[in-house]
Amino acid sequence: QLQLVESGGGLVQPGGSLRLSCTASGFTLDYYTIGWFRQAPGKEREGVSCVRKSDGSTLYADSVKGRFTISRDNAKNTVYLQMNTLKPEDTAIYYCAARIGVIRRCMIPVLYDIWGQGTQVTVSS
Numbered sequence: 001q002l003q004l005v006e007s008g009g010g011l012v013q014p015g016g017s018l019r020l021s022c023t024a025s026g027f028t029l030d031y032y033t034i035g036w037f038r039q040a041p042g043k044e045r046e047g048v049s050c051v052r053k054s055d056g057s058t059l060y061a062d063s064v065k066g067r068f069t070i071s072r073d074n075a076k077n078t079v080y081l082q083m084n085t086l087k088p089e090d091t092a093i094y095y096c097a098a099r100i101g102v103i104r105r106c107m108i109p110v111l112y113d114i115w116g117q118g119t120q121v122t123v124s125s
Contacts, residue, residue, distance in 0.1 A: 002026040002114050004096050009119030012086055016123070020081040022096030022116060029072065033103040034079045035112060036070060038092035038121075047107030048094070049081060059107055063089075086123045093118040 008020040022034065035050035049060045049070040058070050069082040079096060097112035105111065 004098060004114055004116035006094065006096050006116040006119040009094060009121045011122045011124065013125050014087060014123055016086050017082070017084045018086065018121060020083065020094055020096075020119060020121075022079045022081075024077045024098065027098075027114075028074075029077050029079060029098065030074050032098040032100050032114075033106050034070075034072065035097045035099075035103075035106055035109075036079075036081045036094060037097060037109055038090075038094045039118075040092040043092075045095070045109050047109065050103070050106035051079065052104075052106055053100075053102050061107065083121070086121075088123045090121060091123050092121060094121050095119075 003025045005023050012018055033053045036048040037045050038048050039045040051058045051070050067085045072079045095118045096116045098114040099112045103111050
């Protein structure tokens with residue numbers, strides 16, 4: 001069974017940091033493009049960041065550039081999202097997703113076919 005499991009969410013004060021993890025089971029992340037997405041209440045799911053399978057190139061949403069960093073550790077079959085200088089507007093459920101091969105426009109949710117269950121991130125004082 002192909003499965004992604006996110007962890008690392010929680011409650012943090014504005015300006016704080018969290019590191020989310022996305023660990024795969026049943027398949028090897030090396031061959032996949034991985035995306036991080038988030039969904040706040042009443043809003044559509046939006047792309048946060050992604051790392052392509054081909055060359056490891058990354059994309060970031062404008063709202064998180066300079067604050068979030070995506071990375072992958074193939075030995076641990078895990079992709080991370082380091083989130084710094086968190087803001088209340090970053091509050092959402094964060095999901096990771098995978099799609100085998102290369103996705104050029106890797107910030108589009110419908111292009112992915114394996115999803116994790118999500119982890120809640122709340123930024124509040």
